[in-house]
Amino acid sequence: MGKQLLWLGQVVAFWVLVFSYSTVSGQESMAAVISGTVTSTSGERLPGVTLIVSGLNWGTVTDAQGAFEFKDVPGGTYGLQASSMGYETIRKSLEVSERIVKLDLVLRETSYTMDDVVVKGKSATRLVTEQAYQVSSVSAKDLFNSTADAKAVMNRISGVRIREEGGLGSNMDFTLNGFSGEQVKFFMDGIPMDNFGASLGLSDLPVNMIERVDVYKGVVPVWLGTDALGGAVNIVTSRKSNYLDASYSYGSFNTQRASVNGAHTNSETGFTVRGHAFYNYSDNNYEVLAEIVENNTVVDTTEVERFHDRYRSGTVKIESGFVNKGWADIFLLGLLTTFSDKEVQHGATMSTVYGGIVQNSRSLIPTLRFNKKNWLEGGLDVSLYSALNFGESQVVDTLSGVRYNWLGERSVSRTNDGQVSDDGEFLKTNSTLDEDEFTSQLNAGYAISPQSSMAVNYAVNYFRRQAFDIENPDNIDNKYPKSLLKQVVGVAYKLDLGSRLSTTLFGKFFALHASTSKEFDFALETQRVEAVESNKQEFGYGLATTYDLLSDLQVKASYERTNRMPMPLELFGDGLFVGANPDLGPERSHNVNVGLGYRLDRYPKHQLEVGSSFVYRKAYDLIYTVVTVSSPVTHYDNLSSTRVYGLEGHFKYQWNNQFHVGGNVTYQDIRDQAERIYNSSYTGTGWQKNYHYGFRLPNKPFFFWNANAGMNLKAPVMPGATLNVNYFLNYVEKYFLTWAELGSSNDKYVIPRQISHDLELGYSWQNARYNLSVACNNLLDARLYDKYYLQKPGRSFSIKLRYAI
Template sequence: MIKHTTYSAIVIIFLILVRSTMLASGQTSTAQISGNVSSSTGESLPGVSLVLGDLNLGTITDIEGNFRLDHIPEGNYELQASCMGFESFQKNVQVSLHEQIKLNIVLQEKTYSINDVVVSGKSATRRVIEQAYQVSSVSAKDMFNSTADAKAVMNRISGVRIQEDGGLGSNIDFTLNGFSGDQVKFFMDGIPMDNFGSSLGLGDLPVNMIEQVDVYKGVVPVWLGTDALGGAVNIITNRKNDYLDASYSIGSFNTHRASLNGAYTNPETGFTVRGNFFYNYSDNNYDVLAEIVENNTIVDTAEVERFHDRYRSGTIKLETGYINKKYADNLLLGIMASANDKEVQHGATMHTVYGGIMRNSQSLIPTLRYSKKNLLADGLDVSLYSALNFSESQVIDTLRGVRYNWLGERTISETSDGQVSNNGEFFRTFTTLNEEEFTSQLNAGYALSTRSSLAFNYAFNYFHRKAFDTENPDNIDNRFPKSMTKQVLGLAYKFDPNPKWSMTLFGKLFFLKAKTSKEFDFALETQRTEAIENSQQNWGYGFASTYFVLPQLQLKTSYEHTSRMPMPLEIFGNGLFVDANPDLGPEQSDNFNIGTEYRLNLNQQHRLAIGSSFVYREADDLIYTVVTVSSPKTHYDNLNKTRVLGVEGNFQYNWKELFHLGANVTFQDITDQAELIYNESYTGTGWQKNFHHGFRLPNKPYFFGNANAGLTLHELKQPGSSLSLNYFFNFVEQYFLTWAEMGSTNDKYVIPRQISHDMEVGYSFQNGKYNLSAECRNIFDTRLYDKYYLQKPGRSFSIKLRYTI
């Protein structure tokens, strides 16, 4: 639970922020018109042209649909707004001296024909997809009434596969076109989520705070400022100026999820307050098929209930400041506080079960966000984000001599002299990790002309950790503070030779410096632990290009040579099931993508989209998780050379606003390509044959897909109501848990083929103000597994209530 002191700190800081921003307000000396432009579905519209008649004064909306016109003389004017695919908008505006007018403009979609080609208004997700980068974008709007979270939204995108340790709150492994873990970076509104802390993960984020999710596959735009190896995910939250969205759901395994999201903006002063609150709880007491062990011997295999897997988390996020001012389009100060605690049922595998191990964490993060278009000069856009994370986490294993089996039965472990063992369940510890992390990201873009522009990014990250174990205060490794400094610089040039063709060239520099400790000469008289430094520098470059062969047929290609520096978890470990590896090096990759997409609209009655892409990766020193099936511990290491060959396809069909049908499928062949490996051991150090050469990497799905279908009936029984019914199908082909060439045919560890079905039904009335929905996941109660052969929840039910204005 979030501590009382944390809540008090949030309230005090929030009041200070509100007071300071109110004192900073002032009246402009000239008349001004500002506001927001959106579509009839509520999506913000960037790139809308606005002109004030008779003054030759105009502007265009930014990425969030905001605009501002300054230095307007007193008088009566006609304001015109226009955008391709939308009906033109006109409004008479009476302007008085020094007046500030706020307008919210809604454009209606229009369909018309040019040489037999149908052109219609483009949604925010459609505009993202049409970038030169290989990117998938999905709107979360249709999922607002479901109990889905951020990871559920992403798991329905082609090329994406999310592996989980178990139920709500479990660790996840995000895989994108063969790359996983921290090789894929996550952002929220373009802001790195690296420093959000362990108490705020993808499984915690409610779908109601998300507007859309953009998944960049392979090549990552410079403006995201990251050292991602295989792609990036940008979660875009609801940026409406005024709204309220509240929901509560209850489901199987005593699962409860609540969220409250909203914003208020003063149309006269531009003062705004935005907030998100969400809470998650689950006992995760679903049934699993497990081995029953007595006296270190397997005596039975039985269906049992998980008994030590409770999870709860809470987060509050507040921002306040000003928007659409002369000095800033956005100037927002914020605070984010989150906390969680989790009972640990097992380690990396289900081989050993625990009944007393706990983990918890708390984070407090003050933030600053600033952006301004046309700063000091026309065409110069600047944005800055900074955050400081103070977090504390604990790993607790303090039971003495107690052992559990999967029936929840306790046994006492004794020493040879009949005394109760002093050992913990895994290893006796009460470790507290105090971590501080500072992140700052600066973006600047300059339009050289209507067809070319430059973009610059500088990202800085500093991480520092102190550890102390009350059960083992003399732990020498904890005497060495651990720190990491990472910097990324990027420069990109974008050029559009003509309206059909767009090209972007870019380069990046990566810097890393880590301070930690290392044990030398293990088991020798000279065994010791010493402080070490690890400094690394790499660079990258690439291009992205797109060409419209026809208005409805788009081709894309991109290439990138890039690097990814190790993350703190990978170098320092986590104090429990992940060991440190201070020698871990950066991974490098050459990524090539080529794709195509075809879209056809027939009189707004039938809409069809078909897409496909090919992926080729060659990665050196790939960072991967080393797993032993019989051990709960893992660590990270470098794999000399790997190759990824992949292809994916997607299909989407819509009939009016009544019926939709979609599917996607992914095949990815990820193989170890190193012929020789360097082995360091007591029996002999040197290069030796790699027996894994040519085999697929273990524990990574290689063939998977999903499909969905839905029916929506409008104006059912009463005006402004709708009834929706949705079906989801998921498929994962069987894959190996360990290297495929190891073991005999009968005892290979294989995660079996998995097929599951989900259903949801929802009813809305008063134009979506009140909503009720019900879901059933894994309808046929199929036994589903994920990484390391961990069993996922069986059939579950949930209902959700939602209110929005």
């Protein structure tokens, strides 16, 4: 069935392209198409450049790649104006006598300011946020000199909360408006990060490789080709044609981070080479408040230093090919290789401590990217991405008869008859998981008219795991390979009614085929493990609309009935602290977003942005993490019905590019709405009362906010020097670790209220070619907790050196 669906999807995608080509070829040419790109004198493509064709009063802005297009232009002679803040406006005469007109415009930077005339241009982040979808976009430009990573950038966005299990390299949980984990999908330049491997997480990505981060809340555009339930995050990397950016930082707990990012493009031939390389290391030996256990008895609670939590990872990503050719706007072949090596200090909770367990992983990923706008000269846009991941991960737990406490002291573990135990610290394993994964996305878009367009997406993901355990070679479960085939087909229609109203309608089809193993008749004579298969198909649909009430005031509304299929980790586990659940089913949700945004930028020195949104989610069979305080193991299960209400707001004020202040606040109420649940157990199977009904879901923050302020001043000593000062304040209200109705009032597990302060200072000279910054995180050394009541690092310092051209 899975192979048939894969074949069917490929056939559908092929005929979509053939039909589009036939439609284009059959049309009579009655008007011209003007297209091209706008770059700076250094070759950098410029997004948000305003272009106006005089005589027609037509206008547009360049996209994120600096491209623009006018369609159905009558023959004649016109004037073309291109303008953008910070660049000289250019004007030229344009004669339209052919069906296709290609233009390449170059804008020169300007150092003067205009007091009486305001030239309005839109940045890439503004263009994203003005879409019909509820989306927040944050530029990373102001953070290039910061020691922050991609995780820190996103944690400052309204509705977003990233919870970690510890320091650098620790597992984390991304929460967006109440949805978390795999319910929120991650992309890099529109490419799924699912197959990038465990070595490439949010805390590994240096901020210097990022141009901006787009966070789609709730409804996700069809072109991303995903089955996200609660939203998506698209990390957009630098689009510069020629640049070099290198940095190194050192901080507390022997934390070291280095990155080199760059690109070189031949403007005549279009040949380009782009690359990113970065390395992360930390001992993570910060202090935590822990219970000291001897002979299964707590004898003390004291501050101790983590002693088995080292983390290191590295990534090299290289792409080479051609850009701005007649046959392709982008054609790149790439190779991505990553590795990670992590010592494991504890499991899902801090109740058990380890001193010998390690996890490591490595991946080799060849990639292909192709993009062509106005293909076959008929308004057809096509993009394709494909990647094949050859991954391997290992879990090693081979210390026999040894136990550790939080002081790092070893003790001997014995069996009931006094013999030294042959068990490992947790699982007694030396297992290798060979994981191969293929991912491909095909997008096709066609402009039916200047006011309407249609888009089709086909995405396929195939995952296969084969496990082998040296310590337990006869493990019956490892005899059954695990595989998962997921396909998503999406169709969208966009209609613009005038210049103020834009609406997108879309539909999606989801298909999943999984092969795994399952244990039957536990503790009975017939207990056995057998191969099982499952097939799931679901449909989704929705709309997103936006209306400009005023030129500075925009209202948005969106609705989606969507689905999310289980991921390999949720179905198959990770071979250590995440158990398998072959019975896990897909999630379904009704998502509603309503938002209002106001921007004031008509005055040259003052910019104000204020916005708020309301979120409603009704989810069925929600996949959630089951955690027990006394156990290091978690697993995933379905929660039959949940409801989410959420409110969020943000504001930002900037004066003369010298001072800024901003903040955001989020409230989310996530409650179990199932009055009765189906219980399948050995003591009784059937429907029973749900004692969690009406209670807020545990281990999820419900109220949090953050604020920031900063200054950018001219500095003495060096020519072209600037001084930057940035302050960040984070607040999280206390919340329950387990269900609120369990336990008496004095023994409930509560993650306490948390307030933290971060401070950064930066000094740049020679127009930001040389940069030095220092930072202090958790300035007041507050005791901070997060996922499963795990303690995070205290006060830490770091210094960063950066060179950029």
